[in-house]
Amino acid sequence: MVNSSVTLIEVSFQRGLHLPELDLWLDPWDGKPQAFVSHAHADHFARHESALCSEVTASLIHQRFRLAESRIEAVPFQVPIVRDGFRLKLLPAGHICGSAMLHVTRLKDNASLLYTGDFKTRRGRTAEPVNFLAADTLIMETTFGLPTFTFPNPLEVDAHILRFVHDAFADGETPVLVGYSLGKAQEALAFLTENNIPALLHPTVAAMTVACRGAGFEMLPEPVEFRGYAPAGHVVIVPPNAIRSKLMRGLKSKRTAMLTGWAQQPGSKYRYRVDEVIPLSDHADYPGLMECVTRVRPKKILTVHGFAREFAADLRTKGHNAWCAMGGDQLELSIAQIAQRIGSTTGPRLVRAICPLADFSDLCRLVGETNSRVAKTEFLASYLRGLEEDEDLQLAAVWLTGNALPRRAGQRAVAGALGAPDRGPAGGFVGAVKFALQGVQKRVQKRVHGKFRPS
Ligand SMILES: [Zn+2]
Numbered sequence: 001m002v003n004s005s006v007t008l009i010e011v012s013f014q015r016g017l018h019l020p021e022l023d024l025w026l027d028p029w030d031g032k033p034q035a036f037v038s039h040a041h042a043d044h045f046a047r048h049e050s051a052l053c054s055e056v057t058a059s060l061i062h063q064r065f066r067l068a069e070s071r072i073e074a075v076p077f078q079v080p081i082v083r084d085g086f087r088l089k090l091l092p093a094g095h096i097c098g099s100a101m102l103h104v105t106r107l108k109d110n111a112s113l114l115y116t117g118d119f120k121t122r123r124g125r126t127a128e129p130v131n132f133l134a135a136d137t138l139i140m141e142t143t144f145g146l147p148t149f150t151f152p153n154p155l156e157v158d159a160h161i162l163r164f165v166h167d168a169f170a171d172g173e174t175p176v177l178v179g180y181s182l183g184k185a186q187e188a189l190a191f192l193t194e195n196n197i198p199a200l201l202h203p204t205v206a207a208m209t210v211a212c213r214g215a216g217f218e219m220l221p222e223p224v225e226f227r228g229y230a231p232a233g234h235v236v237i238v239p240p241n242a243i244r245s246k247l248m249r250g251l252k253s254k255r256t257a258m259l260t261g262w263a264q265q266p267g268s269k270y271r272y273r274v275d276e277v278i279p280l281s282d283h284a285d286y287p288g289l290m291e292c293v294t295r296v297r298p299k300k301i302l303t304v305h306g307f308a309r310e311f312a313a314d315l316r317t318k319g320h321n322a323w324c325a326m327g328g329d330q331l332e333l334s335i336a337q338i339a340q341r342i343g344s345t346t347g348p349r350l351v352r353a354i355c356p357l358a359d360f361s362d363l364c365r366l367v368g369e370t371n372s373r374v375a376k377t378e379f380l381a382s383y384l385r386g387l388e389e390d391e392d393l394q395l396a397a398v399w400l401t402g403n404a405l406p407r408r409a410g411q412r413a414v415a416g417a418l419g420a421p422d423r424g425p426a427g428g429f430v431g432a433v434k435f436a437l438q439g440v441q442k443r444v445q446k447r448v449h450g451k452f453r454p455s
Pocket of ligand 1: 039041044095118
């Protein structure tokens with residue numbers, strides 16, 4: 001039950017979310033003494049001294065990242081544990097197998113907090129169904145936090161996959177489904193198995209499938225590894241980074257489909273360079289995010305990942321006390337107004353200095369951690385639109401394109417850090433910066449355009 005007059009549990013943000021009263025970090029990207037690891041995706045894991053997670057995630061991070069068992073504290077779902085005057089409970093998040101949300105209650109006054117980690121409301125085949133619990137503070141992921149991201153009915157998505165597979169078979173081609181090696185790949189495998197369609201798995205997908213089976217997901221079939229040849233009637237499942245690998249190049253007459261929530265963005269199949277995009281996502285869509293807010297009934301909401309600022313702003317127009325956890329809500333509010341709000345009792349209690357460098361490094365991290373060029377562009381566009389001074393925009397452009405560093409090495413380093421290593425020296429990324437700038441006012445675009453032109 002949400003308490004109406006309670007002092008909210010304190011949350012701070014410094015290269016990750018932190019609960020100072022418990023000294024517990026939530027999915028931080030650097031190793032910490034104590035951290036909650038919501039799931040076994042690489043962008044949510046670091047080598048912590050003590051990692052609190054679900055039993056399945058414990059098994060996956062032990063197998064995937066070789067973290068010693070002595071540093072992992074595995075807690076079953078729904079079983080409360082008490083620590084330093086707080087009750088902690090893990091709830092299924094529905095994102096991938098083992099993914100968990102963390103519910104925290106301060107015992108002295110029942111103040112509560114729910115951290116979702118990555119989650120989805122659609123029921124997956126290989127993830128425990130999501131289970132929300134009411135909380136005073138909600139920290140939620142907002143990858144798809146725009147109303148345009150409303151995914152089709154799951155049955156339509158299933159039909160789309162079957163149509164793609166059978167069309168390829170009919171044309172004598174091998175259908176290749178592209179999805180993350182942990183999560184999406186097993187969803188695809190489970191679906192194909194239900195439909196008696198045999199699948200060959202890229203070695204990294206096979207390894208993750210073995211790990212999921214080892215963690216108790218035995219409904220997944222024994223993986224059969226793809227070795228460069230697929231007999232007729234077989235589907236190949238590969239991760240996005242392997243789609244143009246040497247192993248895949250050996251497969252002639254193939255047809256590729258990317259499984260992603262970004263499928264709904266116009267032109268996404270050209271950006272992913274695949275034949276088709278199918279909107280199968282492991283994240284909540286916009287209605288799913290709203291469902292989370294409705295079910296949790298929070299007094300305060302902090303948003304992380306993706307369209308965090310936009311979703312928080314949207315929630316504020318609906319009367320919620322919602323803020324982007326990384327700050328940067330100055331898209332609408334002046335810095336002075338934010339400072340005033342931080343000091344007031346009605347505004348966000350988030351303890352965070354307003355720091356342009358932190359915003360810039362957060363942007364780089366977000367861009368670097370997604371493989372989606374569409375997502376990279378959206379993050380950039382959102383960031384660049386928020387820069388009010390021409391001077392700031394010029395500075396950002398110079399650093400983002402690597403021009404601030406000695407030419408070649410600098411560009412390569414920036415390209416690598418931002419996840420564009422396969423596109424030549426920052427070429428794809430420079431392109432994305434230019435593309436993002438299309439959303440920026442013409443006046444500014446004109447003045448800084450020269451800075452983006454790769455020579
Ligand atoms: Zn994830």
